[in-house]
Amino acid sequence: MTDPLAEVVTLLKPGARFSKVVNGAGRWGVRRSEVGQPFYCVVLEGSSRLAVDGLTPIVLDAGDFVLIPAAYDFTMSSLAPVTSKHFDIAPVALAPGEFRVGTQSGPSDVRLLVGHLVFGSPDAALLVSLLPQLVHVRAHKTLTTLVQLVGDESRAQRPARDVVLARLLEVLLIEALRSTAGTTAPPGLLRGLADERLAVAIRRMHESPTQAWTVAQLAKEAALSRSAFFERFSGAVGVAPMEYLLGWRMAVAKDLLRRNECGVGEVAQRVGYSSGSTFSVAFTRHVGVSPTRYVQEQKQSAAPAVLQL
Template identity: 55%
Template structure:
């Protein structure tokens, strides 16, 4: 039985999109607007400034890792960036998947591995809502090694490439988020799992989604009073306990519906509804589509 974090990463179905090596020198600034794919990078050498929209700039140094699970616009630049009225730098490909940016006659000041991935699931919103919007980790040796493996595998055209890349990305994401659990600061799954009492309840929900959970039952599992558990869960995860239960049931249901290999009655039983009609009503209320229409759209 997978733990909650593994459950969510598995359901996101990460797939490799694009990866490259960036070498930068002198004064430079790269702007990316409306990036559609999750973004990650690791600094191998030197330093630079990373400025995601809506967040304070981050000075990155060798060994730093950054992940943005959802699309976002951002700016990369040298620590001494060009004047704001100058045009943004345009990376030039100098060899396959290796890019140069900045001034040709200047010394290198940053060597960065950059990657984008895709989440194959069509309904990542509820899953991503449980995860941090941005992860920055210092001295990320294990993550650096994983990113290097992703880029190496991306360049190769060996048998099983797509499967290996998918598994590497799953490991990369899980390692990122469980490392971040040491210093969670925004409500979400990682904050809940970092709380030993709440973690017990969250694992119970994931291990037996068919159980007709109540707040009282989950509070008992967490060894907390009902009122304390409710407030603590909501503050930590950003959902009430029952909102989380329903959201997780619907995430599982969507996966089962997309497989087109389960009856409505079977899905209802698997995720804790007494009948197909009860499941259909809950699903329609949560998604705005009936299960049958959702399944039909997933074929489109």
């Protein structure tokens, strides 16, 4: 059976950018403004406060895992109240990959493993829009272990490191996302998949993108009336059913075109269009350039991947 969540994570093409250990003591604060940069954090020891713009601040305790698929402005700080002056002090490097914030002497109050991912897909914005703005999982041993493995592997110079990292990061993202899946999740793919009836329709779209789906047909798959299905899907996933289907088809089409394994006509058939010309019109309207031009641009921008640590 097709797994939509796994497909989305695979198409995101996650990679390791860097990770580091941060020790904090006393009053300290770190402010970051890195919109679009996937950020993660595991609290190894102690507690700290995370505040993401637009969301209620949360307290992170030992064992907690946080993932922000597309980081907005956010701050991390000590539990003790802080002022603007505490954010002006730069972290001090203790050793390669390890830093200290706040009071520089004495034992630390908190120990964090933090890092950034990079999504290799040009469709990252579309795919990330299907995910929650913030993922917070409390005391999850599997996630802590996976993040530590990612950090260890990214710093090692062992054979097949990039392949191992890619697989670890895919597992990390899937585990983090499915740990928060539920009907209380924010609108997006996870909430849609948590609804048993909507999940059937979503899986059918992923299993058979070549089928000429209509809202009525998808509603039948979900055993709902057309109007009930449309309202329920739009509310849970955050977009209308046909908009979701179009976005998914175009994400798959872009991936096929980038891999350059088949021509435009075959790509059209594999994403549900009766002809290459019909697909080209839809693709150009959605992406802004024709499929042929898109392939040319991808070739021009192609360069060996560099892993930043």
